[in-house]
Amino acid sequence: MTTAAPQLIQATLAQLNKVIHGKEPQVQLALTCLLANGHLLLEDLPGMGKTTLAHALAQVCGLEYKRVQFTSDLLPADLLGASVFEQQAGRFHFHPGPVFSQVFLADELNRATPKAQSALLEAMEERQVSVDGVTHPLPAPFFVIATQNPQSQSGTFPLPESQLDRFLMRLSLGYPEPAAERALLKGRNGRVLLANMQPTLNGNRLKALQSIVPQVRMTDTLLDYVQRLIAYTRRSDVCHLGLSPRGALALVKAAQAWALLQTRGHVLPEDVQAVFIAVAGHRLIGRQEAQGDQLARHILSKVDVVGSGNGNA
Amino acid sequence: MTKHITYTGMIWLLAAQVVVILPFLFDLPIWLLPVLLFAAGWRLRVLSGAALQPGNITKTLLVGLGVGGLLLSGLKFPSLDAMATLLLLGFAFKSLEVVQRRDAIVVIFIGYFLVALHFLYSQSLGAALYGMVSMVILTGALVGVQQAISEFSAGQNVRFNLRLAVFMLLQCLPLMIVIFVFAPRFAPLWSLPLATTQAKTGIADRMAPGDIEKLAKSGDLAFRVAFKGKRPAQHDLYWQGLVLNHFNGHEWRQFARDYDVYQLKTALLSHYRWNPKSVQVQGTAVPYEAIYESSGQPWLFTLAPTVEVEGAVLRGADYRVMAQQELQAPFLLKAVSYPDAQRDSVLPEYLRTLALGLPPTGDARSRTLAQQLWRETGNPQAYIDKVLARFSEQAFAYTLNPPTLGERDTIDAFLFDSQRGFCAHYAGSFVFLMRAAGIPARVVVGYQGGEWNDAGQYLAVHQYDAHAWAEVWLAGRGWVRIDPTTAVAPSRTEQGLEAAVQAEGTFLADAVFSPRKIAWLNGISQQLDTVQYGWRRWVVGYDRAEQAALLKNMLGTFSIERVALLVAGLFAAIGLFWLLVLGLTQRPPKEALEHRLYRRFCEALAKHGVQRDVGVAPSTFAAHAAQQLPALAGVIREFTQVYEGICYAPTADGQNATRRLKALLAKVK
Numbered sequence: 001m002t003t004a005a006p007q008l009i010q011a012t013l014a015q016l017n018k019v020i021h022g023k024e025p026q027v028q029l030a031l032t033c034l035l036a037n038g039h040l041l042l043e044d045l046p047g048m049g050k051t052t053l054a055h056a057l058a059q060v061c062g063l064e065y066k067r068v069q070f071t072s073d074l075l076p077a078d079l080l081g082a083s084v085f086e087q088q089a090g091r092f093h094f095h096p097g098p099v100f101s102q103v104f105l106a107d108e109l110n111r112a113t114p115k116a117q118s119a120l121l122e123a124m125e126e127r128q129v130s131v132d133g134v135t136h137p138l139p140a141p142f143f144v145i146a147t148q149n150p151q152s153q154s155g156t157f158p159l160p161e162s163q164l165d166r167f168l169m170r171l172s173l174g175y176p177e178p179a180a181e182r183a184l185l186k187g188r189n190g191r192v193l194l195a196n197m198q199p200t201l202n203g204n205r206l207k208a209l210q211s212i213v214p215q216v217r218m219t220d221t222l223l224d225y226v227q228r229l230i231a232y233t234r235r236s237d238v239c240h241l242g243l244s245p246r247g248a249l250a251l252v253k254a255a256q257a258w259a260l261l262q263t264r265g266h267v268l269p270e271d272v273q274a275v276f277i278a279v280a281g282h283r284l285i286g287r288q289e290a291q292g293d294q295l296a297r298h299i300l301s302k303v304d305v306v307g308s309g310n311g312n313a
Numbered sequence: 314m315t316k317h318i319t320y321t322g323m324i325w326l327l328a329a330q331v332v333v334i335l336p337f338l339f340d341l342p343i344w345l346l347p348v349l350l351f352a353a354g355w356r357l358r359v360l361s362g363a364a365l366q367p368g369n370i371t372k373t374l375l376v377g378l379g380v381g382g383l384l385l386s387g388l389k390f391p392s393l394d395a396m397a398t399l400l401l402l403g404f405a406f407k408s409l410e411v412v413q414r415r416d417a418i419v420v421i422f423i424g425y426f427l428v429a430l431h432f433l434y435s436q437s438l439g440a441a442l443y444g445m446v447s448m449v450i451l452t453g454a455l456v457g458v459q460q461a462i463s464e465f466s467a468g469q470n471v472r473f474n475l476r477l478a479v480f481m482l483l484q485c486l487p488l489m490i491v492i493f494v495f496a497p498r499f500a501p502l503w504s505l506p507l508a509t510t511q512a513k514t515g516i517a518d519r520m521a522p523g524d525i526e527k528l529a530k531s532g533d534l535a536f537r538v539a540f541k542g543k544r545p546a547q548h549d550l551y552w553q554g555l556v557l558n559h560f561n562g563h564e565w566r567q568f569a570r571d572y573d574v575y576q577l578k579t580a581l582l583s584h585y586r587w588n589p590k591s592v593q594v595q596g597t598a599v600p601y602e603a604i605y606e607s608s609g610q611p612w613l614f615t616l617a618p619t620v621e622v623e624g625a626v627l628r629g630a631d632y633r634v635m636a637q638q639e640l641q642a643p644f645l646l647k648a649v650s651y652p653d654a655q656r657d658s659v660l661p662e663y664l665r666t667l668a669l670g671l672p673p674t675g676d677a678r679s680r681t682l683a684q685q686l687w688r689e690t691g692n693p694q695a696y697i698d699k700v701l702a703r704f705s706e707q708a709f710a711y712t713l714n715p716p717t718l719g720e721r722d723t724i725d726a727f728l729f730d731s732q733r734g735f736c737a738h739y740a741g742s743f744v745f746l747m748r749a750a751g752i753p754a755r756v757v758v759g760y761q762g763g764e765w766n767d768a769g770q771y772l773a774v775h776q777y778d779a780h781a782w783a784e785v786w787l788a789g790r791g792w793v794r795i796d797p798t799t800a801v802a803p804s805r806t807e808q809g810l811e812a813a814v815q816a817e818g819t820f821l822a823d824a825v826f827s828p829r830k831i832a833w834l835n836g837i838s839q840q841l842d843t844v845q846y847g848w849r850r851w852v853v854g855y856d857r858a859e860q861a862a863l864l865k866n867m868l869g870t871f872s873i874e875r876v877a878l879l880v881a882g883l884f885a886a887i888g889l890f891w892l893l894v895l896g897l898t899q900r901p902p903k904e905a906l907e908h909r910l911y912r913r914f915c916e917a918l919a920k921h922g923v924q925r926d927v928g929v930a931p932s933t934f935a936a937h938a939a940q941q942l943p944a945l946a947g948v949i950r951e952f953t954q955v956y957e958g959i960c961y962a963p964t965a966d967g968q969n970a971t972r973r974l975k976a977l978l979a980k981v982k
Contacts, residue, residue: 221905221960266962269930301928306912308905 005212006263011200012060013261019056019193020049022180026171028261029278030057030145036257037210038168038250039124039144041109041282046149048173051107054145055194058103061206062199063141066101070112072155076119080129081136094131099123102139102203106146110156120144121163141206161241161285168250169275170282172293209260216256217266225269225303226252227310229276232303233284238295241285251279269305276300318417318458320360321470325457326417327353329450330408333424334401336443340434341398342386348379349405356409367409379406397430417458424451436642438848445482452478487887495864495880498857515608516554516758516779520565522723525758526713526735529810531776532821534606535760536614537846539771541600545616547762548806549652551782551794552614552774554759556631558667560748562675563720565741565756569670574611574639578627581635584663587628592618593791596653604849605644611636614759614774616650617794623647624858630664631755632656645854656792660753668753668786676724676745683749693752693787697795700746704739704800708732711802713810713819736805739797740781753786757794762809769843777810777821907959910974914952917981921945931957945981952977 009031016027030053033040042050051067058065068079081097098104099120106120123129124144128137146167149156164170176184201209226248234242243251252267254275259267277300281293318326330349338346352375358364367375379402388395404423411417428447431440453474460470515535517524536552557565572580581587599616615622618632624646627635636644657664686703690696710733718726724745727738734742740756747754761780763772782796798805805813811820861871868875903909915925915934923938935953939946952974959970 217962219961219963221908268932268957268961270932273928273930301926304927305930306915306927307908 005209005260008200008205008209009261009263015060015197015200016056019197020053021183022177023049023053023173026173027053028258029169029171029275032254032257032261032275033169033278034061034141034143034206035209035213035260036168036250036253037141037143037213038254039146039166041164041167041170042145042147042173043150043170043282044147044172044174048175050147050173051105052194053173054103054105054147056197057143057145058105059194059197060199060201061103062202063102063143063206064139065103065105066098067105067107068098069107070109070116072111072113072157074112074116076116079116079119080123080131083132083134092132094134094136096136097129099129100136100138102141103143103145106144108149109146110148110158112157114157114160117157117159117163120146121166124166141203141210161283164282165244165246167282168254169278171278213253213257213260216259216264218252218256219266221308222267222269222272223252224308224310225305226255226272228303228307229272229299231310232299233280236299236302238287238298239284240287241283243280243283247280247283251276254279273300273305317413318360318411319460320357321467322417322454322458322460323353323357323360323411325454325474326411326420327357327408329421329424329447329454330404332447332450333427334405336431336440337397337401337427337434341394341401342382342388344382344386345398345401345405348402349408352406352409356411366412372406372409375409376406393433397433400430401427414458418455421451421455421458424454436853438845441848441852448482449475449478452481484891487890488884491880491883491887493855494860495876495883498860514606515610515776516612516614516760517610518555518567518612520557520737520741520756520758520781521563522718522727522734522738522741523715525737525779525781526715528779529713529735529777530821533776534842535608535774535776535778536603536605537771537773537849538601538603538763539850541602542598544765544772545599545652547808548799549616550762550772551616551757551780551796552760552763552778553617553633553757554612554614555633555635555757556629556784557756557758558631558670560671560741560745562672563723565744568667577611577635578637581627581629585630587630587632591630591657592620592632592651593655593658594620594651595655596651598649598651600647600649602645602647602850604846604854605636605640605646607640607642607644609639609641611639613644613646615646615648616652617757618652618654618656619648619650620654621649630661643849643853645850645856645859655790657786658789658791660786660791665753665786668755669748669751671745671748676722678722678725679728679742679745680749682728683746686746687750693785696750696752697747697785700743701795701797701800704743704797709734709739709801711735711798711805711813712817713814714817736781736798739801740783743783743795743797747783747785755784757782757784761796761806764809766839766843766846768840769846771843771846773842773846780805906971907956907974910971910978911956914956914974914978914981917978918942918945918949931960948977948980952981 012031013024013028016031017024020027030040034057042053044050054067055065068074077097079097079099081095081100083092083094085091086093109117109120123138127140127142128135130136148159175181229251230243230248233239251272255267255271258271258275259265262271264271277293277296280296280299284292284295284299286292286295327349330353331346334345334349355364355367359366380399383395383398383402386398388398400423404420404427407416407420407423411420425448428444428451431444434440453471456474456477457470514531514533515528555567557567559566559569567577568580598620601616603614605613613626613634613636615634619628619634622628622634625637626646627637629635634646634648660668686699687696690699712733713735715734715738716731718731724742727734728742744754744756758779758781760774760778761782762778763774764778765772780796780798782794782798784792785795786792796806802813814820864876865871868879904912911931918925918938921942923941925934925938929937931953935949939949942949955970955973955977958964959967959974964970
């Protein structure tokens with residue numbers, strides 16, 4: 001299995017790139033997020049291919065896929081499921097909601113009320129659902145891909161920091177490259193290709209890959225760099241809110257998964273840098289104008305990659 | 314971290330061991346050095362992979378050989394020399410076993426001990442300076458054996474370690490001074506059979522014709538004297554060592570029986586002890602302090618008669634001052650003499666007997682001459698003048714190379730046949746003639762004159778100043794010093810031996826390169842001697858009495874509490890000072906070697922015009938730099954690869970990788 005891991009990953013990436021044109025970095029990051037067993041937040045304008053990406057990921061991984069369009073009148077029970085009284089049996093029977101799936105696409109998460117949002121977010125963190133005092137474990141792997149529109153759009157309930165923190169990564173797809181867009185216009189529609197897509201993974205294979213991620217080697221020198229980055233977010237005056245320990249953990253886990261994706265057995269600073277914006281962007285709150293991804297990029301440029309200090313001298 | 318010593322560390326250790334062992338080779342078997350070189354050489358070959366670590370049997374055999382050599386080397390057991398040699402042998406062999414760092418540390422600590430041990434053999438300024446150099450090198454080795462890998466070249470490594478060692482030792486210096494000045498100085502709790510091989514030098518306790526001129530051929534220092542008041546005239550500087558009372562027809566000795574030091578001590582404490590009432594103090598006082606070189610003999614040399622003396626010394630009825638035991642180390646004496654004082658206005662019967670004794674037979678011609686002269690003159694003063702006049706009027710000659718006189722009738726042979734002699738001949742025959750005429754007389758041996766060092770304001774007395782003269786007891790005047798040599802060679806007491814034998818050209822004839830023969834060298838040697846004197850006087854001579862005087866001076870009244878308070882205060886001040894220095898100069902901890910090398914790599918590339926921004930990861934930068942500098946692309950890629958390997962995917966062979974980094978860095982520059 002371990003020896004086959006690189007080929008598996010390459011095949012998976014190839015499949016994904018066939019469906020989503022010209023977005024290799026985002027596709028890689030999305031797969032990284034999956035390998036790191038974290039949830040993904042896609043933030044972009046409508047019609048940029050968020051749903052296609054989520055769908056493709058589920059398909060290529062051979063995972064069961066469910067999608068819920070979040071609206072302002074969505075209730076928690078619509079997501080989690082409800083206990084219904086069965087007259088023949090004479091007892092309540094739990095009917096699982098759409099969240100009981102391997103890949104759950106929460107479309108336009110920020111359109112739902114905080115009540116519905118938090119119901120999902122609890123499921124994400126605990127990987128289980130409690131209804132009427134009974135705990136129901138969610139399937140494994142369980143992977144939430146949430147999409148949201150930019151906050152400036154009307155009719156949205158922005159996610160609080162504590163809940164944003166639960167997403168391992170936040171990605172934006174952005175407008176396609178002209179060539180990719182041309183291909184799209186010529187009719188090579190992703191959604192059509194999606195149907196013909198061959199799954200390269202299945203639940204067990206994915207779990208096996210996920211179990212390799214923590215084995216990717218991180219030396220003290222690398223952790224020094226990670227700690228310097230974290231220390232910078234906490235100490236410098238550009239950030240209002242630094243990275244939490246959960247954020248730091250997310251960073252190294254994502255870096256390990258990224259290194260695995262590059263078929264490397266150890267983590268390089270490049271790996272940390274590659275995932276840093278996606279991992280830290282939605283967790284940082286800047287003091288000045290620079291926010292989110294821009295702020296993360298600024299931090300990367302300021303912290304020395306080389307050296308042995310951990311930034312706490 | 315590996316606990317094994319590296320090749321460089323081993324070379325450091327070997328160098329330190331050689332430095333420590335070298336000064337012992339003057340006093341101890343010289344084959345210790347080859348043993349050390351052999352052992353260390355073997356170990357170095359093991360380290361370079363050319364030989365195997367010796368097994369237990371080999372080691373046992375080697376130790377057996379070494380101990381055998383020790384037994385065959387003729388050292389007395391038990392003695393300091395034998396014990397020191399045994400320790401040095403172990404020290405030399407230990408280098409064969411030095412595998413781990415702790416072994417090296419054992420060797421280095423023994424090295425420190427050996428540096429201290431060498432002071433039992435020599436306490437000269439040179440030995441002290443050499444000891445300091447040894448300490449620096451030992452400490453450098455201590456640094457060296459701790460280093461796993463070095464970014465330095467060999468030269469830089471030596472400089473770095475030595476600089477660190479010097480800095481560390483400089484920090485100890487204030488503590489050392491405080492301890493030296495204030496630590497209580499106890500008498501040793503036990504005594505070792507010390508320095509058994511040390512030769513006895515200087516004046517001996519007997520005098521046969523020819524003895525003193527042998528001594529006079531040596532340019533070694535005997536002692537130095539600093540006068541507190543006015544310096545007496547050169548011709549009055551008669552440094553009395555010991556008095557020879559007994560003549561056996563050939564040799565002058567102290568007493569009829571031969572006394573060893575302990576018997577002599579007993580005599581000086583009983584029947585031959587000094588009687589303070591026997592001297593009538595008059596004239597000016599001459600206070601002075603003298604530092605005697607270690608001679609292996611107990612004699613001290615003072616201006617007779619010495620009235621006051623500081624320190625634990627013995628004093629005799631003949632006004633001598635003598636140390637309690639043989640001098641194995643420089644000895645400081647403070648004394649006040651009154652050269653004009655009258656000694657023994659009443660001569661005790663015991664001393665009179667001693668001062669008149671002659672062998673029953675022998676030297677018949679001299680006895681006849683004495684009777685004849687006494688008949689001619691009739692009173693002691695006239696008789697003395699007559700005898701001295703005979704020396705100056707007849708063809709007597711003063712020479713460093715007198716003819717040998719045989720075993721018997723030596724006085725006759727000198728007075729009537731050869732008439733060529735050194736001070737011993739004149740003093741001996743003069744006293745013989747006095748005694749033959751019934752005048753109490755005795756031979757005094759010691760030194761006469763000395764060389765004034767104007768820069769150091771002291772008088773240096775050398776072995777060639779050794780001299781013998783006479784004392785005659787005259788009623789109403791007590792003991793009177795008479796130097797018959799002046800009758801023959803007046804310049805001897807005025808200008809010293811060099812002038813007295815100038816015509817003969819025999820002064821220090823054997824010492825071809827003596828600095829005294831070359832004027833400008835003589836100046837330098839005087840300067841050097843001044844420094845040596847200061848060292849002897851103020852450092853080696855700093856004893857319990859000096860310490861007590863200093864403490865009294867500093868503290869007013871002397872009490873343990875005050876001393877303790879002062880020492881504690883000084884320690885606290887030193888500690889505070891270093892704390893302050895550390896606080897002011899502390900720098901952030903240094904980065905690991907590979908990072909420093911990488912930064913140098915970046916600096917080198919910056920000189921080529923490719924700058925790395927801090928946030929750029931190594932391989933990203935390498936790709937960019939390789940594109941900008943195609944000529945260096947290979948080196949840049951390899952360097953980055955090795956560097957990333959060390960940092961992010963280290964293997965067991967980190968040392969080689971670091972070495973490779975250094976080599977690659979050199980190519981970028």
